[in-house]
Amino acid sequence: MAHQDRYGLPLSTASDAAADAYRDGVDLMLSGWTGMAETLERAIAADPGFALPHIARARVHAFYQQGDLARSKAALARELVARRGTERERSHVETLALSIEGRLHEAIASTLKHIESWPRDALVLSLPLGAFGLFAFSGMADHDRARHELCERVAQHYGEDWWFLTMAGWAMTENGDVARGRSVTERGFNLRRANAHAAHAVLHAMFEDGSIEAADRLVDDWIPTYDRAGILHGHIRWHQALGALERDDSARALAIYADVLQPAVTQAPPLNVVTDAASLLWRLSAYGHTVPKTLWQEADAAAQKMFPKSSLPFADVHMALFAAATQNHAALTARLATIEQRLAEGKLPAGPVVPAIVRALAAFAGEDYASSVQMLAPVLAEVVRIGGSHAQRELIEDTYIVALMRSGELPRARALLDARLHRRPSLRDTRWQAATG
Known part of the structure; x- marks a missing residue:
């Protein structure tokens, strides 16, 4: 019987070892578990002409922003699947390759077309999710x-x-x-x-x-089973740090940061490194807690190496947090200029919300809270366009609420807080008391 993946789709390999390792490697990728790269490498070694582990390995490289390696393996996968591969495998390789190459809209179109024919191709279906x-x-x-x-x-x-x-x-x-x-x-x-x-x-x-206590227990109970090298290890602890902030426990949030989120110690992919560090330090500062300047400076130096130029709007917004907090006006101005140029050229799908957020963050860090409010108010409903999760994007609303407080617009701030507490009634709002500054 021909080899199949876990979802019953045929695999173009005669090697038992390659098929087994590929199935295991994909499951490790779909679960965000450690060992995915090594397992896929075993599949490649067992059958170097089998295209699918090459493109899956390319995707793991892409997770870690290893662009040259990702693109070279994607190119090889294209060559291999053209020589030996089914129609489904050729479409699979092409769709993942488009994603790896950053050809966003082509990748989306290819994904949706592929899923119409092969809805159980989980690795392709995973591309638009999350x-x-x-x-x-x-x-x-x-x-x-x-x-x-x-x-x-x-x-x-x-x-x-x-x-x-x-x-x-x-x-x-x-x-x-x-x-x-x-x-x-x-x-x-x-x-x-x-x-x-x-x-x-x-x-x-x-x-x-609003199940903050339950979330804390979940992490404490489960995280010992997950290696620190796991792709989501730091980010899961970041969620725990958010819970600590909900309880106004800044010491614990900072301890979590020092343990697993600080760029010097984390093993997370670059996008998680930058976004988790910047957003947690910004929240701490915005809520009125002291963040040592050295933490900002060290994280900013690491982030500049990872994202030296404007890229994804989600990354740009978090790089703006670093630049604003460290008062690096030159970096902020340069990034903003590139963002605005991309907007003018029609190359910024997220649209005007991106430069508006960057300017508002700079105004906030410069203690011009009224201007920050003025810049954020018209675009709050558009923040979703930058991507990420609701929990991550809530940082922008938090900034807006604190800016309202510090500019004396307490009734508007209270209304937003009440709406949040209505959605999540078990939350406490004591953390905001120090934020009024």
Whole structure:
């Protein structure tokens, strides 16, 4: 019998070892678990002419911003699949290659076309899903809804599959159906506990429904099973640090930062390094807690090496946090100029919200809170366009609330806080007392 992947799709290899390692490697990738790169390398060694492990390995390189390696392996996969590969495998390789090459809209079109024919090709289906997926970084204002609707369309093909339940449940949560999303995600998590994406998705549901204490316990109980080298290890602890801030425990948040989020110690991919560090330090400062300048300076120096030029709007916004907090006006001005040029050339799908946020952050850091309010108010509904999750984007609303407080507009700030507490009634708002400055 011909080899198949875990979803029953044929694999163009005669090697038992290559097929086994490829299946395992894909599962490790879909679960965000350690060993994915090494397992895929075993598949490649067992059958160097088998294209699929090459393109999967290229995707892992892309996770870690190893662009040259990712593109070279994608190019090789294209050559190999043209010599030996089914129509499905050729489309699979091409779709992943487009994503790796940053050809966003072509990759989205190719993904959707591919899924129509092969809905159980989970690795391709994973591309538009999640907070850092193709949909989230497309500039779409409705990417949360788009992910949910895509999962609903293909749900009949997956049933009780641990990976699909994880991602479908998270899509529900981000689209506002938090109770159902949490239930579905927990179902997937219980089917495979060695699944960092599931633990992460459950934490997002807990964030949205205000289950801060339960989220803290989940991380404490589960994180010892997950190696520090895991792709989401630091980010899962970042969620725990957010919970500490909800309890106004800045010491614990800073301890988590020092343990796993500080660029000098983390093993996370560059995008997570920059966004987790910048957003946590900014929140601490905005809520009125003291953040040593050296933490900002060290993290900023590392971030500048990872993202020296304007790139994804989500990364640019977080790089602006560093530049604003360290008063690096030259870096901020240069990045803003590039962003505005891309906007003028029609090459910034997220649109005018990106430069507006950057300017507002600079005004906030310069203690011009009234201007920060003025700049953010018209674009709050468009912040979703920068991508990321709701938990990550809430930083912008937090900045707006604190700016309202510090500019004397307490009733407007109170109204926003009350709306949040209505959504998440178990939260406390004591953390905001120090934020008035």
